[in-house]
Amino acid sequence: MSEPSVLEVAEAAKLASRSLAPLDEPRRNAALEAMAKALEAASAELFAANVEDLKVAESMSGDEKLSSATLARLKLNEAKLKEMVEQVRSVAELPDPLGRTLDAIELDDKDPDAVVYARDTAGTHGLHLQKISVPLGVLAVIFEARPDAVTQIAALAIKSGNAVILKPGREVERTAGALVRVLREAIASQQLPVDAISLVLGRERVNELLGMHSLVDMVIPRGSKALVEYVQANTRIPVLGHAEGVCHIYVDRSVDEELALRVIDDAKTDYPAVCNAVETVLVHREIAADFLPKLAARLQERGVTLHGCEATRELLLEAGFGELGAISDWHTEYGELALSLGIVDSLDQAIDHIHAHGSSHTESILTEDPAAADRFLREVDAAGVFHNVSTRFADGFRYGFGAEVGVSTSKFHARGPVGLDGLTTYKYVLRGHGHIAGDYRGANARAFTHRRENNQSGQKI
Incomplete structure (x- = not known):
C-alpha cells in the first residue's frame, strides 16, 4: 500500500x-x-x-x-x-481543560413578552451567554x-x-x-x-x-x-514557538555568592543543550573582582568554555586564568558547555542588555535586595522572569503542566511553556427562549442586563 x-x-x-x-x-x-x-x-x-x-x-x-x-x-x-x-x-x-466555563454573562433576565416558550430543563429564564473552552482541532508539529x-x-x-x-x-x-x-x-x-x-x-x-x-x-x-x-x-x-533561547542571569551586588554559584552551575551544566539553559551571565561591577574568579573556577572545573567582555577578560587574566575567548555576538545560543560573561554597572544596564540581546525566553536575577528583585521581575519583558532561581525551571513539567508542546515567546494566545491550556481556544454558547435581536432596537427596545453571573473558573458546561 x-x-x-x-x-x-x-x-x-x-x-x-x-x-x-x-x-x-x-x-x-x-x-x-x-x-x-x-x-x-x-x-x-x-x-x-x-x-x-x-x-x-x-x-x-x-x-x-x-x-x-x-x-x-x-x-x-x-x-x-x-x-x-x-x-x-x-x-x-x-x-480536564475542555468544557470549562471561562466566563458567564446574563444578557437579559426575562423571556420575550409576546410568546411564552417552554423553559429549558434547568427552569431558567432569560438570555445567558457562556464562554466555553474547546480544542483547537488539528496540530502539526515539526521537530528535530x-x-x-x-x-x-x-x-x-x-x-x-x-x-x-x-x-x-x-x-x-x-x-x-x-x-x-x-x-x-x-x-x-x-x-x-x-x-x-x-x-x-x-x-x-x-x-x-x-x-x-x-x-x-x-x-x-x-x-x-x-x-x-x-x-x-x-x-x-x-x-x-520560539526561535531561540538566549537566557540571562544577572548577579546583583547584593547577592549570596554561594547561592549564585550553585544556581549558575545548574543553569549552565544541568542540560546545556536545551533552550532554558543560561547563555549569558551579567555581574555587577561592585562584586566582579571577588565573584567572577570564583565563578570561572567552578565552571571551568565543570568543563564550561568561557567567553568574556573586555573587562571580564582582563579581570580573569589578572586573577591567573588563561586567555578567555572574546564575545563576537551577545545574542548567541551556545546549546553546549559554553557561556558568555559580562560586567555591568547597574541593574538598569543589566535590564537594557537583556532587552537588547535576549530572546524573551527566560531571565533570572540573583539578589538579596527585594527592591532590585521586584524591579527586575516587573520591568524585564520575557516569557519567564525569575528571582534566585535557575533558568532550567522554565519547563512545562516543572510548572505542573504535565508536559509541554514547546515554549512560546509570543505575546499572543500562549506564552512560556505551553501545556494543555495553550492547546485550547473557546466558543460562545448562548441560551435563550425565542429571543430575537429586533426586540433590543427602537423606541420600545428591551434593555440588556449584561450582568456577570456567578462563575468559578473551571466549572464544566
Missing part, C-alpha cells in the same frame, strides 16, 4: 479531531494510560529504532553534521523513556532530534481533544515511526480514532504540510532557529 499523501493525512486528522472533541475525560484518560503501558512494553523496539537513528545521525557530515547538543537530544535511553512515560501519566492526572517530543505532544493533544500530525527530522525518523506505531495501537485499543496521531516523513513534504491552512489549526516547530524561522516564513497557519 502506498504512503498516504499529506492531504489525505490532514483530512483524516481533521475527521479524527471531530470525534475527539466531544469525548468525555475518562475516555481520554484511559487512552493516555494505554499509551503509557504500551510505551513501557515496547522499550526494546524503541531502543533498537533509536540505535539506527544514532548511526545515521553520527554519520552525517558537512552542512548536515549534527552538534553534540543535538545528538544528546536524540539519544533515547531507559531514563529518558521512563521520564516520557511519567509525563504521559502526569498529563492524565491534570484537570527529540524523541520525547512525540510522547509529550501526543499526550497533550489527546488530553485536550486535538488530533496531531508529527513531522520529525530525518535524524529521528526511525524512533518517531516506532513511537507513533505504538501510540496509534494504544489509542485504537481504546476505540479512539487512530488518525488522532499521524506521521509525515520526508523533508520534501514539509511545505505541503505548511500549506494545509484549511485543515491544520496550529503549527508548532521544535528545533533550531533556522527551522522555526523557516516555518514562520512559509505558512498561513498560526505558529506557536
